[in-house]
Amino acid sequence: MTMAEGDLAVTELHFVRERAIEAQPPPAAMTGAVGWIRENLLSTPFNIALTILIGLLLLWLIPALANFLLVDAVWSGADRDACREIVQHREIGACWPFVWERLPYFVYGSYPIPERWRVDVFFAMLAVGVVWLLWLEAPRRDLGSAYFFVVVPVCSFVLLHGLPAVGLPVVDTVLWGGVLVTIVVASVGIVVSLPLGILLALGRASRMPTVNLLSTMFIEFVRGVPLITVLFMASVMLPLFVPEHLEPDKLLRALIGIALFASAYMAEVVRAGLQAIAKGQYEGAMAVGLKYWQMMRLIVLPQALKITIPNIVNTYIGLFKDTTLVFIVGIFDLLRTIEVSRIDPKWATPVTSTTGYAVASMFYLVFCYGMSRYARAMEARLATGDKR
Amino acid sequence: MSTDHLAGQAPARVAFYNDPKIRSIIYQAALCAAVGFLIYAAATNAIDNLRRAHIASGFGFWDTTAGFDISQTLISYSSQASTYGRAFWVGLFNTLLVAGFGIVLATIIGFIVGISRLSKNWLLSKVATGYVETIRNIPLLLQLLFWYNAVLKSLPAMRESIVIPGGAFLNNRGLFMPEPVFQSGFGAVVAAIIVGVAASIAFAIWARKRQERTGQQAPVFWVVLALVIGLPFVVLALKGFPLTFNYPQAGRFNISGGIEVLPEFAALLFGLSIYTAAFIAEVVRAGILAVSGGQIEAAYSLGLRPRPTLRLIVVPQAMRVIIPPLTSQYLNLIKNSTLAVAIGYPDLVQVFTGTVLNQTGQAVEVVAITMLVYLTISLVTSLLMNIYNRRVALVER
Secondary structure (H helix, E strand, O other), rough: OOOOHHHHOOOOOOOHHHHHHOOOOOOHHHHHHHHHHHHHOOHHHHHHHHHHHHHHHHHHHHHHHHHHHHHEOOOOOOOOHHHHHHHOOOOOOHHHHHHHHHHHHHEEEEEOOHHHHHHHHHHHHHHHHHHHEEEEEEHHHHHHHHHHHHHHHHHHHHHHHEEEHOOOOOHHHEEEEEHHHHHHHHHHHHHHHHHHHHHHHHHHHHOOOOHHHHHHHHHHHHHOOOHHHHHHHHHHHHHHOHHHHHOOHHHHHHHHHHHHHHHHHHHHHHHHHHHHHHHHHHHHHOOOOOOHHHHHHHHHHHHHHHHHHHHHHHHHHHHHHHHHHHHHOOOOEEHHHHHHHHOOOOOOOOOOOHHHHHHHHHHHHHHHHHHHHHHHHHHHHHHHHHEE | HHHHHHHHHHOOOHHHOHHHHHHHHHHHHHHHHHHHHHHHHHHHHHHHHHHHOOOOOOHHHHHHOOOOOOOOOOOOOOOOOOOOHHHHHHHHHHHHHHHHHHHHHHHHHHHHHHHHHHOOOOOHHHHHHHHHHHHHHHHOHHHHHHHHHHHHHHHHHHHOOOEEOOOOEEOOOEEEEOEEOOOOOHHHHHHHHHHHHHHHHHHHHHHHHHHHHHHHOHHHHHHHHHHHHHHHHHHHHHHHEEEEEEEEEOOOOOOOOEEEEEEEEEEEHHHHHHHHHHHHHHHHHHHHHOHHHHHHHHHHHOOHHHHHHHHHHHHHHHHHHHHHHHHHHHHHHHHHHHHHHOOOOOHHHHHHHHHHHHHHOHHHHHHHHHHHHHHHHHHHOOOOHHHHHHHOOOOOO
């Protein structure tokens, strides 16, 4: 370094930077996959221990499930010998040929084979109704609810039960079974419990003392006892309460029990919605001269039901799971058809029960999880609607 | 003046059926008449049907000899000497037994899973979410059947029992465990436990008062530990351990001695606890999320460390949100324990509404008694709940 250069450096020395230093990228350990893992899996010694422990659990659980359901599973065979360790000399997983052979029984029960198209039509009609109601952008949703709450029930009854006048032979409900019964019980519960629940909720909110008292008593009574006892009541006590010649059929009794039970729960859900409506809405409706039913139908219920949709769907999930209880009063729902099939000597193996239960679990899981996703999506949608 | 004029005028003529008061009375009278008619018709039909079936109504059957066996009895019961009334109590105690254990177990699992869902550990929170979503969406009855038929019934048979270290056996007929036998002198230990608990409560109250007065903290945890665990243990040692165990003995066909846990009981307990825990986990999660972040930040800014923040700020506020839905989950567990009937655990419904009803045919009485029992449990619980709620409710200014 020469003298001149040194002078220059002194005179032109800047103590303030004119340009900002380019920002450095964060350390490699804090970003990307490594950073994510450090942050979310290995942040503290306790977390590291947890991660290892759960990792081990998953390493055991996932292969065990995969082995049972897929790798070791038997995919074809004619009877139980295909699924027996002693015969096959290998580890045996799920016994799928059993499910495959019994599938029609799981779906239709003992419904006569030539008439099973009627069940298929029923499923299709129901599916159309459900999509129409749940899809919020669907055209003419008012027609949709009329279709679902009036047309479908009437047509289903004619289709499933039969009407000799239009050429459909009567199929006794004793022959119904499997998914058909599960869906019938659930849909009757769904279709009946909403209107009845609304009536009960209005009754409980009513200022007429007897209406209020009777509704409250009914709701609290039904909610206070287990569904099993309601079903027992419907199946053993109901026949006592009607004249002998009117003795209702077994499925109908269970349907009445389930529908009344679901209505009481629905009533509480609707009541919560009614309470969430601002008082001004009621007063405004009365001020413009609406009568009670007009006020409820045009002003209060549309708002109250809208905000309770997630809870209504949650009640339906509970109802759908509760339909399995009709099993106990001797009705052949899906669970019972599986119970009956798994002890069938033709397929009795150590893995048959687990296979049957796996199929049933998947059925309920798909339906209930689907409903809960829908409820959550509605909740999110309503939350954004309220923000405006 | 104008009011006088109005007052002098006859009121606007309204048809009597348009008067809201009269209308309300008419509606209510109609409703009462309809309900009354329904009850009357049901009652007359029931009397008619019962007479035709030659069933004597009334509670006379209560004192009749039952004549059937029950696989698990907490109170003495024999098929020859005991009555239907006794069978009712056996069933009720079995229900309460499984519900009591189930509530404790479900609470423990539920709190662990609920807190795990909020964990920063990604893997843990995902596994907890998976647990909740799967278990909540599969019917309880299916889960019970799975535990009973697919898991417990496929355990090895009596001959090939699994031997658990400590003298217990596990096979498809149940779990056989050593039974503690209390020798004379154990009473002193029980007394020590009672004294320990009483002294701990007194100490905790005193420590709290002192802290409020002087700000000094006492080591409550260690003192309570010493009083509740240490004191009885010292007494136990001084008395020379007056406690022996009756070990189960494996015979050729059966196991004698010890405590037997029925597979039905175990399946019901697992099923109920695991199912209810998934719901409790959601309740706990919602409760913790309900405590606003500002509360925690305020606690930190006051200088509280994470642990006291959790104990003094988050938990008390979260509990206020958690307790009411938690109670209704407990009630659900008790009501769901009636599914015992599907796997043959002798609970109230299986014994009373099942066997007794079938043997006596007294449908109305038996179902009514059963409903009354569950109704009483529900109403008493919600009463206690309301009292608690009133105590912890936020007092607004």
